[in-house]
Amino acid sequence: ATSRPLYLILDDNFYYQSMRYEVYQLARKYSLSFCQIFLECPLECCLQRNRQRSHPLPDQTISLMARKIEMPDLKKNAWEQNSLILKSFDCTSEDNEQIISLLTTALENPVKQNEENTEQKEADRATCAASAVHQADQTCRRIISQTMKDAKDKNVCPSEMKSLAEELNKLKAEFLEDLRQGNNLKKQNQYFDPATSIISSFQHEATNVVNKYI
Structure with a gap:
């Protein structure tokens, strides 16, 4: 059969x-x-x-x-x-x-392993570069989750928790847009990973934000 x-x-x-x-x-x-x-x-x-x-x-x-x-x-x-x-x-x-x-x-028409040409490789490289945004997004989400947990443990009231979440998510969107547009590349040398820079900066700014609520 x-x-x-x-x-x-x-x-x-x-x-x-x-x-x-x-x-x-x-x-x-x-x-x-x-x-x-x-x-x-x-x-x-x-x-x-x-x-x-x-x-x-x-x-x-x-x-x-x-x-x-x-x-x-x-x-x-x-x-x-x-x-x-x-x-x-x-x-x-x-x-x-x-x-x-x-x-x-x-x-x-299954995808074949050797089904790549020079033009496609260039497109693939561009897509892989975009994955840096994806990875940074996931890391920032984890930072926000941990930050919210810390704020809750310190008895931040529900209304302020909501404001904190909104502020952190807005901050994340701004940082990811900078990474997507390559704005931060002007500040880094060729050996520095821009995604790492964005995550480090976001961690610092997120700490500053949460300190306003605790």
């Missing part, structure tokens, strides 16, 4: 291209198929849906995600060719047909 194909569905925001590229690299390593479906949704619709959840996130979080998210770039990134962008607020039967077609195409 013919075995049925196995699909692994990764359901997440994957808001940076570098996050999705890590999955593509795994597919290439094991010669597996790869494709992605991007659900495009207006910010107002996202906010409305979020408010209907049993445990909604702050509007600021949704708005920040909307600013950070990087759509698939089929023209620039060869590895994103098997991508489908759908309007998540207006799904149709035609969308289902497009999804099936995308999956079929991906299955028939």
Whole structure:
């Protein structure tokens, strides 16, 4: 009997291209198929849906995600060719047909390990550089989490905890934008890791912020 194909569905925001590229690299390593479906949704619709959840996130979080998210770039990134962008607020039967077609195409064309050219390598290097933002983002999140825990242990009142969280998240967004734009590179020499610099500076500024509340 013919075995049925196995699909692994990764359901997440994957808001940076570098996050999705890590999955593509795994597919290439094991010669597996790869494709992605991007659900495009207006910010107002996202906010409305979020408010209907049993445990909604702050509007600021949704708005920040909307600013950070990087759509698939089929023209620039060869590895994103098997991508489908759908309007998540207006799904149709035609969308289902497009999804099936995308999956079929991906299955028939698994990623090959040696399927790289000079142009693609340049694009890959750019994507890897973007992963520095991804890594810095994760580290800053851990710093914020620990900072909030420390503030709670020092009996900061709930209303101030909320203000502290908002201030720290705003600070994180500013630092990551600096890293993304390369603003901090002007201050560093060629041997210094810009992501490390951003994280160190963020840690220092986060400490200054929390000191106002304790």
